[in-house]
Amino acid sequence: MQTPTTPSKRRGRPPKVPRANPDTRDALIRGGIEVLTEQGFVSTGIDGVLKRVGVPKGSFYHYFDSKEAFGHAVLSRYADYFARKLDHRLLSAELPPLERLRRFTQDAQEGMARHHYRRGCLVGNLGQEVTLLPAGFDERLEAILQDWQRRVADCLRLAQAHGELAADTDCDTLAAFFWIGWEGAVQRARLTREPTPLALFSQEFFARLSR
């Protein structure tokens, strides 16, 4: 999967202790996703990210202008990552459309369990800090949610075409309803450290669809 020679022809002073991921910027963003998803933006210090990734502060400010810029980079990466994950499920032809969405909720259950319910949804978590975040984050967060919502709405329209969903259903509204509730379920699962809220919401959501 990698160039066999792994020549590591990377410019600049080499790391004192070689890291698993030689791409420092990338490593910082990945670490940022983990930390911010657990602790949020405001109460997370740069030093915490640095220590986790094993990178000195100089490198951080070499790649990012500020904590705020870093936050935006992390957010963008997360949004992309998540959109891909979503599409992977929702566009796969192996299952009927509605079942795809249900499987997404199952995937998420496994994901939260894997992290012992300490991490939630980065977008949901930062959303809670909206009054404390630098300007611009709020629009960004809402835009990401709208993007995910659109993807779910498209899937619901496919479900309509398959006859899984009543033809008169407003798929955009239903997708919004899904995400509002789903974020609530993630939040609650994080509090209880149990999969129950996720399972319960999923169960009830699908049970209440008509046709």
Add this chain to the structure above:
Amino acid sequence: MQTPTTPSKRRGRPPKVPRANPDTRDALIRGGIEVLTEQGFVSTGIDGVLKRVGVPKGSFYHYFDSKEAFGHAVLSRYADYFARKLDHRLLSAELPPLERLRRFTQDAQEGMARHHYRRGCLVGNLGQEVTLLPAGFDERLEAILQDWQRRVADCLRLAQAHGELAADTDCDTLAAFFWIGWEGAVQRARLTREPTPLALFSQEFFARLSR
């Protein structure tokens, strides 16, 4: 509602500038509700509460052992206040039970608008900080949610008796579903600064009930 004489026979050194609420402890808790509901627990400093209430630091530590103890006091007060508000709506005989719950969601819309969507639900907000809070807060928060859930479940059972809700509905599950989603809606409304998520969730929730 108060003793008519308002004798203010309060022991101890009087405040330099007399406050509207002479009960210092009470004033601190009320102020705490406001601040914590906006900013959460971790990133809120005692000084911020003090300044808002107009109380010196010495008074604070006279009434509370620590920030943590203060947090619990604030939480208890909020839980009580909210439970009363909930019961006021859900037990009133003026409306059919299901309509009472719907009216509760309308009240909440007005409440959030009144604070310009800067405040959410204290329990939901603190829940998001669960990984950062002192031990014990998580159980407390979950217990409060369970309490509210029980109250809603009772209301739903009344709705069943009124024939507003299918007799085979599991009211406990439905109440859990409601709160999971509703907290999500509050969170989202805080992000968008609009009532739309609240209205949309309410609309869809009630539209999807059977019978």
Add this chain to the structure above:
DNA sequence: ACCAATTTAGACCGGTCGTCTCTAAATATC
């Protein structure tokens, strides 16, 4: 061989803010 660009290294800075302590002052009650 040399210089420029890149990247890592990490000490350090100034400041904010954190919780909490301490002493004194002013009042009510006994």
Add this chain to the structure above:
DNA sequence: GATATTTAGAGACGACCGGTCTAAATTGGT
């Protein structure tokens, strides 16, 4: 007058914050 209660407010003391700065170590270009 003595004691308990409550308010007043300075300030201790450290943790930590985001961010800067200079140096070192490497590659690539010429």
